[in-house]
Each structure stands twice: as C-alpha cells, then as structure tokens.
Amino acid sequence: MAPKASEISTPIREQRHTGYKPVPPVRFRPGPATIAFVSFVCLLIGLLFLALQIRTIFSDQLKQEYSGLVLEGIERAESARTVVRVRQQQADNSNAESGRAEQSADYRQARINLAARLASLAALVNASPSAAPRIPQSALSPDANLDDTDTLLAVQSVYWRAQRNHDSTDARTRITRVASTLIVLSALVFGALITALGMYAKRTRQLAGESHKFEYAALHDAMTGLPNRRKLFATLAETAAAVSRNPARRKMAVFYIDLDGFKQINDSLGHRVGDEFLIAVSRRFRQTVRVVDVVARFGGDEFVVLIREFSTNAELDAIAQRLIDCVRQTDEQMGVGFVRASIGIASFPDPVRDYHQLVAVADETMYQVKRNGKNGYAFATRTT
Incomplete structure (x- = not known):
C-alpha cells in the first residue's frame, strides 16, 4: 500500500517545528603545520628515491666499466687471433725447410699468446655476476680449434657490446629521472615555502587586525564609539x-x-x-x-x-x-x-x-x- 501524502509530509513538518537544520559538512583546512608535515614526508620520499636512483646509476657505471674491460680483452684476443692467422699463412707459404721450421715456431708462439689472451678474457667473463655466455676451459688450450675461437670471440663481442649499450641507456634514463625528481622536489619545497609564507602573512594580518580591534576597544567607549x-x-x-x-x-x-x-x-x-x-x-x-x-x-x-x-x-x-x-x-x-x-x-x-x-x-x-x-x-x- 502506498503511503499517504500526510504520512510523507509529517517528518518535514516535524523538522520545521523542531527547527532542525542539516549540519553543513566540515571542510578540512590544512594549517601551516600540516602543510609542513606533508611537505616533509614528500621530501623524505623524494630523497629516498633519489638515493636509490643514484646508487643504481653508480652500479650502471660500474657495469659499463666492466663491459669496457671485457671488450678490451676481446680486442686483445682478436689481435692475437689475427697474429695467429698471419703466422699460419706465412708457414704455409714458406718453401725452405729452415724457413718453415722458423715460421712454425712463430706460429706456435702466436697460439700460446692467443691462449694467454683467452685465459685473461675468461677470467673476466666467468667472474661476471650477470648471465653472460661463459668461456669453456677447452677454448683456452693453444691447440683449440681456431674456428671455435672465432665463433667464441664473435659471440662475446656481440653480447658485451649490447650489455654496455643497455647499461649506458639505463644510466641515462636514471639520470633523467634524478633530474626530474630534483625539479619536482625543488618545486615542492618552493611551493610549500610560498604557501607557508602566505599563510603566515595571512595569520599576521589577522592578528594585526585583532590587535587593532583590541587596541581600539581599549581606547574607545563601547556604546558611543567616542575616545575614552x-x-x-x-x-x-x-x-x-x-x-x-x-x-x-x-x-x-x-x-x-x-x-x-x-x-x-x-x-x-x-x-x-x-x-x-x-x-x-x-x-x-x-x-x-x-x-x-x-x-x-x-x-x-x-x-x-x-x-x-x-x-x-x-x-x-x-x-x-x-x-x-x-x-x-x-x-x-x-x-x-x-x-x-x-x-x-x-x-x-x-x-x-x-x-x-x-x-x-x-x-x-x-x-x-x-x-x-x-x-x-x-x-x-x-x-x-
């Protein structure tokens, strides 16, 4: 059954008779202390973020330096491999027995030097904490297959160049983030300072106005407004x-x-x-x-x-x-x-x-x- 109009209007009439008025919503007005606290928390969060980013930037720089050392080792190994190739061609082209023996000795020494270069490179690559392709122990022998050595050096060169480029890009990205964060923090601090100064000036004006009212009341008659x-x-x-x-x-x-x-x-x-x-x-x-x-x-x-x-x-x-x-x-x-x-x-x-x-x-x-x-x-x- 639908309610009657008189039943619906009863609460309204009761509100009118009792003088009930809805309570207006309370508006939150932050004071200088609240703004200062929020700004301080935001500043701490920003500084923590900056610290983490700077730490990561240093880590990326160390990774880039490590990649540079590996690439230098690869270049030295490739130079030694080139010498082996030259010595091998010279030994193949020599006609005299004495010359061939001498070229064979040079070739052998070149293979030994290449193995030493590869051993130095393996010490760097295999000690890397990243998931870099490892250099097997068999590739460090002076008698290792040269084609396998060429493939190994090519793979290592491609990987470590890509790793260095990735670390460099990541460092630049983080530096940009640091710069942006510094700008945001500067704006935050400046804005908080301006807001606090504005609120302080407003409070000062209010206090000055109240002080003027009190001074006026102390020097004038309350009823007539004349000086006392x-x-x-x-x-x-x-x-x-x-x-x-x-x-x-x-x-x-x-x-x-x-x-x-x-x-x-x-x-x-x-x-x-x-x-x-x-x-x-x-x-x-x-x-x-x-x-x-x-x-x-x-x-x-x-x-x-x-x-x-x-x-x-x-x-x-x-x-x-x-x-x-x-x-x-x-x-x-x-x-x-x-x-x-x-x-x-x-x-x-x-x-x-x-x-x-x-x-x-x-x-x-x-x-x-x-x-x-x-x-x-x-x-x-x-x-x-």
Whole structure:
C-alpha cells in the first residue's frame, strides 16, 4: 500500500517545528603545520628515491666499466687471433725447410699468446655476476680449434657490446629521472615555502587586525564609539607638546560638558532611552567640531572636547554655543524636554600653564556654571 501524502509530509513538518537544520559538512583546512608535515614526508620520499636512483646509476657505471674491460680483452684476443692467422699463412707459404721450421715456431708462439689472451678474457667473463655466455676451459688450450675461437670471440663481442649499450641507456634514463625528481622536489619545497609564507602573512594580518580591534576597544567607549579617558589624555599630551614648541602662536582648549537633567531620563524613561540619547548627542558633538579635534566620553553623562588649536576666545564662544545647541536639538528630537548642558572651558598655555590640570580646571569651571543656573558655559580664570 502506498503511503499517504500526510504520512510523507509529517517528518518535514516535524523538522520545521523542531527547527532542525542539516549540519553543513566540515571542510578540512590544512594549517601551516600540516602543510609542513606533508611537505616533509614528500621530501623524505623524494630523497629516498633519489638515493636509490643514484646508487643504481653508480652500479650502471660500474657495469659499463666492466663491459669496457671485457671488450678490451676481446680486442686483445682478436689481435692475437689475427697474429695467429698471419703466422699460419706465412708457414704455409714458406718453401725452405729452415724457413718453415722458423715460421712454425712463430706460429706456435702466436697460439700460446692467443691462449694467454683467452685465459685473461675468461677470467673476466666467468667472474661476471650477470648471465653472460661463459668461456669453456677447452677454448683456452693453444691447440683449440681456431674456428671455435672465432665463433667464441664473435659471440662475446656481440653480447658485451649490447650489455654496455643497455647499461649506458639505463644510466641515462636514471639520470633523467634524478633530474626530474630534483625539479619536482625543488618545486615542492618552493611551493610549500610560498604557501607557508602566505599563510603566515595571512595569520599576521589577522592578528594585526585583532590587535587593532583590541587596541581600539581599549581606547574607545563601547556604546558611543567616542575616545575614552585613556585616548583623551594621550591626545592631550601630544597636543600640549606641539603647543609648547610654539606657545606664542598656538593654543589649545578643553570643554568639559555635563548633561543637566540626564538622570531624569533614566529614572522616568528608562536606561534604553538614556543610552539612545547619549549616542545621538555624541554623534552631534562629533559633527559640530573639526576632524582634528577630539570628542571623548569622560564617563556617564560627561563629555570632554579637545580643541587642538584656536586663535581667539571668540572661536571658543562659537564652539560652546554649538555644543549647547547639540544637546538642545537632541532633547527636542527625542521629545524629552528637560535636558540641557553646562560647559566649563579651560585653555593652555593661558590661563592654565600646566596642561595636566586642563581637564580638572575645566571640570571646576563647569560646576561653577551649574551653581549659577546651568544651561550655559564659562571660561576658567584660574592659572596653574
């Protein structure tokens, strides 16, 4: 009986209800250590193959030298056989008894020399580890049949020349293999090195990126993205050093901003609305000053703005008014209706002569504004 459609679709519906998702296949991504290990194993195998091939090449060279010695022995025996042939013809052509006897003696000596050559050749041939045709003991006698000697020398010459040619060809083939293996191993080592360097560079970039993220997180406020106290004071010291080199022409200032009434947002509207307000006003602060200036969240609802260079207090007046407007506009946009800003301003080197005291003096000045009615700004008059 065929299953019903509802029965077939039940597992699918169960998967949808249970939220089951197929597990994606795990992809193997080799690291530098794995690549180095595989390359090392391949290198060892290649070196072992090279060692075997080189050993065989040396063996082939020894075989070629042995074949050359045998062929030299064959040539010497063939030379001795030629002398025997000449002496035999001379003895046959001699007419005088004395001449014939002398030629017979020369012929006999030539046969003895031929037998000695054949004995030397037999010592080489019969000692060969290869399956070479052996030279029988009967062929070493001075009285051996010369036709059999000619046949023996011809057979030995053909065999050992073929053996030498075979060994030479085999050696050339193995040398080619060695050269090819060296090229492959060089490419393998070079490729592994390039791959390892590439992966190392990638890891280095990743670590540098992570390090940059950690450094950024250590120097910036997590919620607003503004620089924190640590970043502020580092920039303050850097700017003060530049101002100190030319105090007659350069001045810097710090604005300490406190949001009046902000606590009521958290109490009445909740911390989520308070966080949204801080993020929005931070963005406005950042947009209302120059790129080179620094807007930092000092803590809670307090902000510090570092003006890295200005000429007159009129410029600071305009900046302070824009910062107050930023708070008012954010308050109106979010429909809060009671958040404003009190700002204290301190400048270096006049009237504050120690830049380490800039933030503290600006903070004191901000509290003076609060005591005088809030929602305004004032310049510090204290000199340190």
